Amino acid sequence: MKGVFGLLFVAALAVVAALLMGDNPATVSLFWPPWRVDVSLNLVLIVALAAFVLGYAALRGIALLRELPRRASRWRALQQERATVGLLLQAWGHQLGGRFVRAQGAAREAIARLQAADRDTVPYADALWVLAHLTAAESAQQLGQREQRDAWLAAATDATRARGAPEAREGALLRAAEWAIEARDPAEAARWLAELPQGAARRIQAVRLRLRLAQLRHDSRAALDMARLLAKHRAFSPEAVRTVLRGLWIEALRDARDEESLSAVWRSLQGDERRDPTRALALLSHVERLAAEGLFDATGPVPRAVDEAIRTAWAGYDTLTDADRLRAVALVEPWLTRLDAAWLPRLEEAQQRNPSDAGLQYLAGQAYRTRGLWGKAQTLLQQAVRGLDDRDLRRRCWCALAELAEQRGDEAAAGHAWKQAALT
Secondary structure, three states, X not given: OHHHHHHHHHHHHHHHHHHHHHOOOOEEEEEEOOEEXXXXXXXXXXXXXXXXXXXXXXXXXXXXXXXXXXXXXXXXXXXXXXXXXXXXXXXXXXXXXXXXXXXXXXXXXXXXXXHHOOOOOOOOHHHHHHHHHHHHHHHHHHHOOXXXXXXXXHHHOOOOOOOOOHHHHHHHHHHHHHHHHHOOOHHHHHHHHHXXXXXXXXXXXXXXXXXXXXXXXXXXXXXXXXXXXXXXXXXXXXXXXXXXXXXXXXXXXXXXXXXXXXHHHHHOOOHHHHHOHHHHHHHXXXXXXXXXXXXXXXOOOOOHHHHHHHHHHHHOHHHOOHHHHHHHHHHHHHHHHHOOOOXXXXXXXXXXXXXXXXXXHHHHHHHHHHOOOHHHHHHHHHHHHHHOOOHHHHHHHHHHHHHHHHHOOOHHHXXXXXXXXXXX
């Protein structure tokens, strides 16, 4: 189809040329005293067109001749870049295949080519420079050549040389920080991470490294913040997020040794985490250990974090397992004397709502005993002592019954209760 249109176009040009040249009444007179030349207009037009074409062709030819040196230089730069990229690909292939010595040799050759070439003439010279040194540093890291690795790494992260390849330099900084963390050198890792630009420091890989650095430093609070940031960026699955955050929170709780740090750890919980009764039990257990070690005042007013933890454990009591319910009862009991008066009706309501729960019977009975309501306390404690599966709680229950018996002067009942407590 294109051939047909081409023939038609040529035929049209022939017709126009025939019409133009067939009728040529006009002439052009050229005077050069004492001569006069008469030339047809068609010939003048043809000569002018031919002169234009020849002039244009001559100018283009001169321009091409003048462009030849630049083209040759560009061709040499492209060949240099192609050879360097080929060496880098070869080095990466050797490195992936575990041939670190060969990878290092190819990277050295690429670096030598870049040093010999003009930096301004080789496209992507800065990126190739950083990648070549980083590849050599990777090989040195695998071969245990720490001094050579540090030297190549310093060249790869040189800001003046890598100004044209900021992304490659950021990758080298992240890799250097990862090596420092693997070597368990937190100061060196922190130094490399501090050199990252503000935008790169918020990337997932940088946050992962900061999480590992915080764990290496045993800074559970910072590790928890980094884990929350990773969860916000959806770097973990939902199940992994819950597991990681819970583990880091427990570590931060173990590091807390005073009331202020305990409050800070409790305030770090977010959303549904603060309504988790198992976390509240973990905090109460840690407070009990600190009180046993003499690091926590167990006689003063109830700290706010402990009060909120008790409320959380109590609100989620029905969702706990049987073992955790008994654990919650044992952890809340020491605080009964310091809880406000609103807790007594709460305990009474919960016990009446679930009268067969031995743990609630025991806790309500102890609450009544601490407030002097001995009759109610004895009834509930006598019911609880028969249903409690926890030996420690059962022993405490017998001790409470013995004290109540002594209060009313029943020596026989008191002796029986003390004997049962000793046997338990």
